[in-house]
Amino acid sequence: MxxxxxxxxxxxxxxxxxxxxxxxxxxxxxxxxxxxxxxxxxxxxxxxxxxxxxxxxxxxxxxxxxxxxxxxxxxxxxxxxxxxxxxxxxxxxxxxxxxxxxQTAAMNLPLCSVPICAFLDARKKEVYSQLFEWHPSDGPIAIGPSSVLPPEKLLKELPEKVAFVGDGVLLYRHLLDALPAQQALIPVATAHxxxxxxxxxxxxxxxxxxxxxxxxxxxxxxxxxxxxxxxxxxxxxx
Missing domain, CATH: 3.30.420.40 (ATPase, nucleotide binding domain)
Incomplete structure (x- = not known):
């Protein structure tokens, strides 16, 4: 080997x-x-x-x-x-x-200083989601369980400031845009x-x-x- x-x-x-x-x-x-x-x-x-x-x-x-x-x-x-x-x-x-x-989705936001919310389309008007923290040597480390929820319900349960990543971001961008600007950090489309x-x-x-x-x-x-x-x-x- x-x-x-x-x-x-x-x-x-x-x-x-x-x-x-x-x-x-x-x-x-x-x-x-x-x-x-x-x-x-x-x-x-x-x-x-x-x-x-x-x-x-x-x-x-x-x-x-x-x-x-x-x-x-x-x-x-x-x-x-x-x-x-x-x-x-x-x-x-x-x-x-x-x-x-x-966790693979969270890899798209290296060195992110706020919690990373992996936000993947689960179809049926739901998203798969999990929160991660970025560690310089270990990459994204889960800080909460994975879940599948309607995006509206998930967004009500998130911390005050998170960065969103995944194909669900583009699908539900209208919901994310309705959040306070200081709560939702959204990277460019190619990051998802x-x-x-x-x-x-x-x-x-x-x-x-x-x-x-x-x-x-x-x-x-x-x-x-x-x-x-x-x-x-x-x-x-x-």
């Missing part, structure tokens, strides 16, 4: 419409592909991986660690990304690290897309703490039940 500085990492994020793949050597980004297009991740993901490997001259067997954003996010997107990474990990017999989509490169850095920190897993142990983080689970519960009268 390579040292942390030389470890080769493949990271996949398919938790939202924006799908991205990154190849990193330790903490340093080697190549990244990000696509914000209205096509399913199953059509693009393997092509993105193959393209990046070819461009940097790596083969799958060169990889030391695989990482995947496990949610919360699009149920279909998560299943595709996780299945892809699990399949590769099983074939290559490599460890995997799961990464939170909410999740990036596999940021998830890769988080994965490396987790791997160094001994949090690597086998492929079989990687599971999606949904926070709320899927439609299929809700329908089953309804039929069973739960």
């Amino acid at each position: 390579e040292t942390a500085e030389g470890i080769k990492i493949l990271t996949v994020d398919s938790s939202s419409f924006t799908g991205s793949v990154a190849l990193c050597r330790g903490e340093f980004l080697v190549a990244e592909s990000l696509l914000n297009v209205r096509s399913t991740h199953s059509e693009k993901l393997l092509k993105q991986i193959d393209l990046l490997l070819d461009e940097v001259g790596w083969i799958l067997q060169d990889l030391d660690l695989l990482a995947v954003v496990t949610g919360p996010g699009s149920f279909t997107g998560l299943r595709i990304g996780i299945a892809t990474v699990k399949g590769l990990a099983q074939v290559l017999n490599k460890p995997v690290v799961s990464v939170s989509a909410l 897309q999740l990036r596999a490169a940021h998830a890769s850095w988080l994965a490396l920190q987790a791997w160094q703490r001994g949090l690597g897993q086998s492929a079989a142990e990687i599971l999606p983080t949904y926070i709320r039940p899927s439609d299929a689970e809700l329908n089953l519960s309804s039929k069973q009268g739960i």
Whole structure:
């Protein structure tokens, strides 16, 4: 196994419409592909991986660690990304690290001096959210639990001053603009897309703490039940 500085990492994020793949050597980004297009991740993901490997001259067997954003996010997107990474990990017999989509979003606001509110579209007029504080050496550290709530309810429960990040910001910008100017800090539009490169850095920190897993142990983080689970519960009268 390579040292942390030389470890080769493949990271996949398919938790939202924006799908991205990154190849990193330790903490340093080697190549990244990000696509914000209205096509399913199953059509693009393997092509993105193959393209990046070819461009940097790596083969799958060169990889030391695989990482995947496990949610919360699009149920279909998560299943595709996780299945892809699990399949590769099983074939290559490599460890995997799961990464939170909410923590990955918070990575977009380095050195932020106020609490960071990850604010991701959960559809059904709700958002996935979690508060983080930025630590210079550890990146974003959670200071509260993850939740899924209507944005109006969430905004009533936030601290006096927060920075918002995530695709929910663009979707519910009208609600954020109605907050007092001193409460809501909103970065430019390009700051709200999740990036596999940021998830890769988080994965490396987790791997160094001994949090690597086998492929079989990687599971999606949904926070709320899927439609299929809700329908089953309804039929069973739960």
